Amino acid sequence: MSEATGLRHWLQSYPALSLSEVDGYCLRLVCTPEQLPGLARELVEHWQAEFATLLVEEHPDRALSFTVRYYFYAPRQHHLLELRIAVAPGTELPAISDAVHAADWHEREAWDLYGLRFTGHPFLGDFVLHDEDWPEGVDPMLHRFSARQRPAGEGSGEHWQPPQLLEEEGAIVFPVGPIWGDYNESGLWLLETPGEQIRYLHTRLFYKYRAVEKIAEGQAVDQAFLLSERFAGAAALAHSWAYCQAVERIAGCTAPRRAEQLRILFAELERARHHCANIAEICGSTALSVAKAMAQNLVEDWLRLSAQVAGHRYLFGLLCPGGLRQDLHAEQRNLWIAALARLRRDLLALREHLETSSSFLDRIEEMGTLTADFAKTFGVVGPIARASGRALDLRRHLPYGAYSEWEPEIPTEEQGDGYARLRIFFAETLISIGLMEEMLTQIADGPIRTECPIRAGHALAWVEAPSGATFHWLRLAEDGSVLRLRLGTPGFRNWHAFERAIQGAAFQDFPIILATWGLSVAENDR
Amino acid sequence: MSFWPWYGLRGGQQTESWEASVPAGASPGRPVAAARQDADQFSMICPTQALRAQAGRVEVEMDHCVHCQRCRQGADPLPWQEDAAWSHWRDTHAQPFPARFRRSLHVLYVDAGACGACVNEIRLVDAPVYNLHRFGIFITATPRDADVLLVSGPITDAMHRAVVKAYAAMPEPKRVLGMGVCAINGGVFGKSFASHGGLEGVIPVDLWIPGCPPPPLAIIEGLRRLMGWTNGPAEREVR
Numbered sequence: 001m002s003e004a005t006g007l008r009h010w011l012q013s014y015p016a017l018s019l020s021e022v023d024g025y026c027l028r029l030v031c032t033p034e035q036l037p038g039l040a041r042e043l044v045e046h047w048q049a050e051f052a053t054l055l056v057e058e059h060p061d062r063a064l065s066f067t068v069r070y071y072f073y074a075p076r077q078h079h080l081l082e083l084r085i086a087v088a089p090g091t092e093l094p095a096i097s098d099a100v101h102a103a104d105w106h107e108r109e110a111w112d113l114y115g116l117r118f119t120g121h122p123f124l125g126d127f128v129l130h131d132e133d134w135p136e137g138v139d140p141m142l143h144r145f146s147a148r149q150r151p152a153g154e155g156s157g158e159h160w161q162p163p164q165l166l167e168e169e170g171a172i173v174f175p176v177g178p179i180w181g182d183y184n185e186s187g188l189w190l191l192e193t194p195g196e197q198i199r200y201l202h203t204r205l206f207y208k209y210r211a212v213e214k215i216a217e218g219q220a221v222d223q224a225f226l227l228s229e230r231f232a233g234a235a236a237l238a239h240s241w242a243y244c245q246a247v248e249r250i251a252g253c254t255a256p257r258r259a260e261q262l263r264i265l266f267a268e269l270e271r272a273r274h275h276c277a278n279i280a281e282i283c284g285s286t287a288l289s290v291a292k293a294m295a296q297n298l299v300e301d302w303l304r305l306s307a308q309v310a311g312h313r314y315l316f317g318l319l320c321p322g323g324l325r326q327d328l329h330a331e332q333r334n335l336w337i338a339a340l341a342r343l344r345r346d347l348l349a350l351r352e353h354l355e356t357s358s359s360f361l362d363r364i365e366e367m368g369t370l371t372a373d374f375a376k377t378f379g380v381v382g383p384i385a386r387a388s389g390r391a392l393d394l395r396r397h398l399p400y401g402a403y404s405e406w407e408p409e410i411p412t413e414e415q416g417d418g419y420a421r422l423r424i425f426f427a428e429t430l431i432s433i434g435l436m437e438e439m440l441t442q443i444a445d446g447p448i449r450t451e452c453p454i455r456a457g458h459a460l461a462w463v464e465a466p467s468g469a470t471f472h473w474l475r476l477a478e479d480g481s482v483l484r485l486r487l488g489t490p491g492f493r494n495w496h497a498f499e500r501a502i503q504g505a506a507f508q509d510f511p512i513i514l515a516t517w518g519l520s521v522a523e524n525d526r
Numbered sequence: 527m528s529f530w531p532w533y534g535l536r537g538g539q540q541t542e543s544w545e546a547s548v549p550a551g552a553s554p555g556r557p558v559a560a561a562r563q564d565a566d567q568f569s570m571i572c573p574t575q576a577l578r579a580q581a582g583r584v585e586v587e588m589d590h591c592v593h594c595q596r597c598r599q600g601a602d603p604l605p606w607q608e609d610a611a612w613s614h615w616r617d618t619h620a621q622p623f624p625a626r627f628r629r630s631l632h633v634l635y636v637d638a639g640a641c642g643a644c645v646n647e648i649r650l651v652d653a654p655v656y657n658l659h660r661f662g663i664f665i666t667a668t669p670r671d672a673d674v675l676l677v678s679g680p681i682t683d684a685m686h687r688a689v690v691k692a693y694a695a696m697p698e699p700k701r702v703l704g705m706g707v708c709a710i711n712g713g714v715f716g717k718s719f720a721s722h723g724g725l726e727g728v729i730p731v732d733l734w735i736p737g738c739p740p741p742p743l744a745i746i747e748g749l750r751r752l753m754g755w756t757n758g759p760a761e762r763e764v765r
Contacts, residue, residue, distance in 0.1 A: 130684055140719060150683060150719040178688050179636050181667030183648045186637045186685055207684040208639040211720035223573060226594065226714045233643025233739065277646060290534040296653035297540070299646075304551025312554045313741060314643045317595035326599045357528040522642040 007047055007077055014039070025398075026080045026460070033085060033093050040070065040083070041099035049074045049081065050392065051379050052462070053471040053488030054106035056114050058143055060483070064089035066116055070096070070103070071460060071471060071488075075397035080460070087116065095121035102379025105496045115139035128206045132160035140214055147214045165200050166192045176510070178207045184514075185521035193507055201502040205495060208525035216485040221247055221321065221454055224482045228472065229316060232489065232523035234277070237270045237315040238465035239472070239487070245400060245461035246474035247321035253452045257444045259323035260402040265336075265439055266315055267463070268432040273302035274466035275383070275425040275432075276347070278518035282422055283354070285515035286363045294350050298343060305339045308332065322452030328443070337440050344433050351426050364418035368501040368513030371416055378497035381490045382468020384517060387424045388416035394464040408435055418516035425518070454480035465490055467520060491523030540654040548608050548759045549655075553741045554593045555608040559585045568604075571596050574707075574714070577604075588612060589710050592738035610743035611758030613703075613735045613751050620732045622754035623699060627673060629662040631753055634672035634696075638689050639679030639721060644706045644739040648678070656742045663749050669695035674752060675729070678705040678739075680712040681722035693729040701732040701752050705745060710734050 011019050011029060017039075018030045031039060043049040052071035059065035066087040073080045087093055095118035097104035107118040108127040115137075117124065125131070129140070135153035139145065162173050171194045178186040188204040212231045216224040228243035229236045241263055248254065255263070280295035303313040309332045310318050318324060328336075354360055370380065375388035385392050393410045395403040411427035413420035458475035468490030475483040498517055505513060542549060557576075561583045562568060569577035569584050576590035577597060584597075584604060597604040623631070635648055651658040652665070666672050669692045681689060693702065704725045707713040717723025725731050735748040747758040 133684060133687075145719075147718045147720075149717075178685065179634075179669075179692055182665060183635050183645060184637070185640070185642065185645055186688070207688075208637070208679065208682055209684060209720055210639050210680060210682055210715045211718055212715070214720070215715065215718050226573060226592070230592070230641050230643075230714050230738070233641035234646055236641075236643070277649070280649070288530065290530040293534070293654045294537075296650060297655070300650060300653055300655055303650075304549065307551035307554055311595050311598070312593055313551070314646075314739070316554075316593055316643075316738070317599075325595065353528045353530070353533060357530070360528075520642050522640065525639075 007074060007079065010047075026082055028082045028084065030084050033087070033091075036070075036083065036085060037094050037096050037099060040072075040096040040103075043072050043081065044100050047074055048076065051100050051102040052080070052469070053473070053486065054103055054110065055473050055486045055488075056110045056116060056141070057475070057484050058114065058141070060143070062089070063142070063144060066114065068093060068110075068116070069473075073398055075392060078398060080398060082460075092117040092119045094119050097121060100379075101377045102493065102496070105492060113139060113141040115142070128209055130160070130204075130206070131155045140211060147211065147217070162190045163202055164192060166194065168194045170194055174507070187521050189510070191507065191510060196507060198502055198505050198507060198510065201499045203495060203499055205521060206525050208522055210526065212526045213485055213487060216482050219482050221476065221480050221482065224485060225320070228485070228487070229319075231487065231526055232491070232520055233314050234274055234520055235270065235465045235467060235470075235523065237266050237318065238463045239470060239489075240319045241267060241401075242461045242463040242470055242472040243474065244319050244321045245463070246459045246472050247454070247476070248452055249459035249461055250457040250474065250476055251321070251453045251455050253322060253450055255323040255401075256447045256450055257402070258446045259448045259450075261439060261443050262324055262328055262448065263319065263401055264403065264406060265328075265436055265443075266310060266318060268436050269302065269306060269309075270315055271466040272343075272429045272432045272436075273299060273306065275429045276302060278425050278515070279350070279422065281515040281518060282364065282418070282512070285512045286360055288357070288360055291350065291354060291357075291360070294346070294353075298346055298350070301339065301343055301346075305336065309336050320449065320452075323447070323449030325449070327448050333440055333443070337437065340433050340437050344430065347426065347429060347433075354422070361419060363509075363512055364422060364516060366415075367418040367509055368505065368516055369415065369417045370497060370501045372414070374497060374500045375416065378500070379493060380468070380497045381493050382465070383421060383424045383428060384494050384497070385468065386411060387413045387420040389414045392469070394462055394469050398462060400462065406435060406439065408432075418513060421516045421518070458484075467491060467518070467523065468494065487526050489523045489526065491520045492526075494519050495524045537654075541657040541660065542655050544759060545757065546759065548610050548743060550608075552743055553608045553610045554737075555606045556588060556591055556593070556612070557586050557597050557604045558607050559583060560604055568597075588736045589734065590707065591736065592707055592714060609759070610741060611747050612737055612740060612744045613733055613748035615733055616731045622752055623673065623701065625754060628753050628755070631663045631674060631749065632666040632672050633663060633674040633676050633749065634666055634669050634692065635676045635678075636685075636689055636692055637679055638677055638685040638709070639682035639715070640706065640708065644678035644708075647739045647742055647745065648676075650742045651745055653742070656746060658746055658749075661746070661750060661753075663746070669693070670697065672696050673700060674749065675700065675702045676705055676745075677702065677709050677725055680708040680715040681725060681728055683720050683722070686722060686728060689725075689728055702729055703733045703735065703748055703752060704731050705735045705748070706740055707736055707738045710736060713738060
């Protein structure tokens with residue numbers, strides 16, 4: 001029996017579970033709250049399934065009635081699983097985060113935004129909505145809440161105090177943020193230290209919460225597309241691709257072959273630029289200014305190439321449901337091919353210089369280590385996971401678009417430290433360059449867009465964004481307006497584990513560790 | 527062993543001339559107003575109302591343009607030009623800094639909900655090709671030392687207080703520069719319970735730099751305008 005049928009067989013024989021395989025890619029199950037924790041634990045521990053995302057939807061007519069969907073995927077079986085649970089008003093769900101720790105932040109978020117309580121969760125409260133600002137008991141994702149204006153009332157005002165666990169004499173909490181001394185994204189990092197070593201880190205995010213999921217509701221498909229594209233501008237193409245896939249899946253349409261190939265090309269272009277920007281930040285964090293300048297030149301080169309082949313430095317305005325808005329011309333293709341050779345040469349030179357700089361390596365080796373165990377427990381994704389020995393990549397494990405034909409190589413490292421992450425950024429950039437070179441000579445002729453009818457329905461879609469797996473869930477109404485948009489982003493997954501990599505580091509290593517993680521706050525906060 | 531000073535010197539001077547035309551790809555460009563018979567209908571393709579039909583012409587409101595490119599895709603597009611001198615004063619009373627600031631201007635950057643593209647462009651203003659420091663402009667770590675507050679993002683509810691406090695902590699004379707369409711009017715995020723919909727009404731603003739995101743050249747041009755310089759990189763005509 002193959003592993004895929006084994007999993008299905010196990011689920012079919014699970015007592016009192018209704019299993020319906022609606023389409024080829026997803027096993028859908030309806031379960032009860034009592035079944036949930038045991039089922040989730042078995043899936044993750046026995047079947048090695050990965051938690052994908054959690055989605056709460058309020059019933060359109062019955063206030064405070066929720067449908068909660070837990071998504072998992074089984075990388076080896078290439079299967080996606082949906083556990084659906086109906087929650088009656090006023091009832092709670094058992095927390096699964098002690099078994100599936102990756103779901104921890106998802107449960108906190110659902111409590112904060114929907115008022116849905118998870119029994120047994122130890123840390124509900126002060127998360128997305130900050131207690132000192134936001135009035136108690138107002139749940140903004142509920143239908144009855146109007147997104148248009150801020151509700152009256154304040155939180156507990158200026159009385160919020162950063163937590164302090166350390167009780168030694170001379171111990172302090174050193175705040176970093178939300179305004180930085182240089183160009184970092186806003187967020188608050190509280191370093192607890194007795195003087196030199198960081199004993200605890202408390203990460204407080206969502207200073208940039210723009211409520212994208214809420215304000216998308218009621219918007220037309222085209223309008224919400226702009227939100228999906230621009231809520232995390234450093235990975236605009238990846239997120240807009242996931243959004244387009246969701247619309248296409250609802251409509252039952254597929255983009256033409258040429259469009260699917262071009263999407264891969266632009267996605268790899270974005271990945272390469274994203275990783276080079278992280279490399280520049282890592283060099284800058286160690287004050288290696290020549291290396292930073294060399295990496296900045298690479299970033300600027302990628303951006304100028306993007307503008308020349310796509311019209312925009314961050315690839316905005318390129319995709320649409322059904323394909324692409326604009327084609328790639330022969331001269332743009334030639335320019336692209338020529339640029340790749342130059343960029344590979346410069347990238348290899350920079351890597352060689354860095355790998356022989358012992359003073360630089362001293363700063364990032366064994367720094368900010370995320371062990372393989374923690375990587376699994378927290379369910380981190382993307383380059384962070386691959387640097388900690390987890391060969392996970394949706395392009396391989398749940399192939400979408402034309403990736404089933406163009407399987408990228410997945411590099412992994414075992415150490416999980418800053419240097420391992422740097423090596424992953426370099427390796428993946430080089431693999432992306434190779435993939436682009438191969439594809440650019442073999443793009444199919446034909447149309448770049450097919451008519452994508454807007455239909456009522458819902459669908460989950462996913463993309464391996466530069467920073468890892470992203471899952472977008474979309475429900476559309478008859479008139480083509482968005483009823484629910486869920487953005488399950490890699491930033492939201494990886495920030496959760498970041499604190500684990502800091503404990504025990506020296507004070508001055510904090511910005512270096514932050515740079516080697518290279519996480520987007522905008523992608524987390526949404 | 528790596529010998530970084532040599533690698534740096536070997537690369538030669540990489541900074542691009544300020545007066546030269548905008549290098550290819552250094553700006554996403556922007557639509558240009560044009561007379562057209564279908565002005566009423568054509569201007570409706572803009573999802574952010576940056577195009578406006580007026581007396582048989584399509585006018586462009588740069589403060590609303592997010593470079594979605596819809597008006598340059600398709601069979602009969604609007605002309606676009608690649609330039610980067612996009613900044614404009616908020617009102618007629620606004621004044622540049624006195625001349626003594628022309629060799630030393632210190633800027634504090636605050637991210638008030640930006641998507642990451644603005645942040646990425648700011649990170650490049652000190653890249654070798656742009657070399658912000660040649661104009662005597664520096665990024666500073668604290669509002670106490672800052673002459674300019676450079677803000678991007680739609681001003682989220684949680685950053686509102688931080689922006690107000692940073693402004694209050696700056697010594698006089700001070701100027702505020704709103705960067706990107708989000709800081710001007712909220713951009714695609716607009717005004718909601720979570721976003722203030724731009725800097726207007728939060729702190730007094732002197733200069734706007736439109737764009738989504740404004741490229742490094744546009745950011746530097748805006749900072750130079752605050753210092754009283756008015757020349758910018760030359761336009762580059764493209765279709």
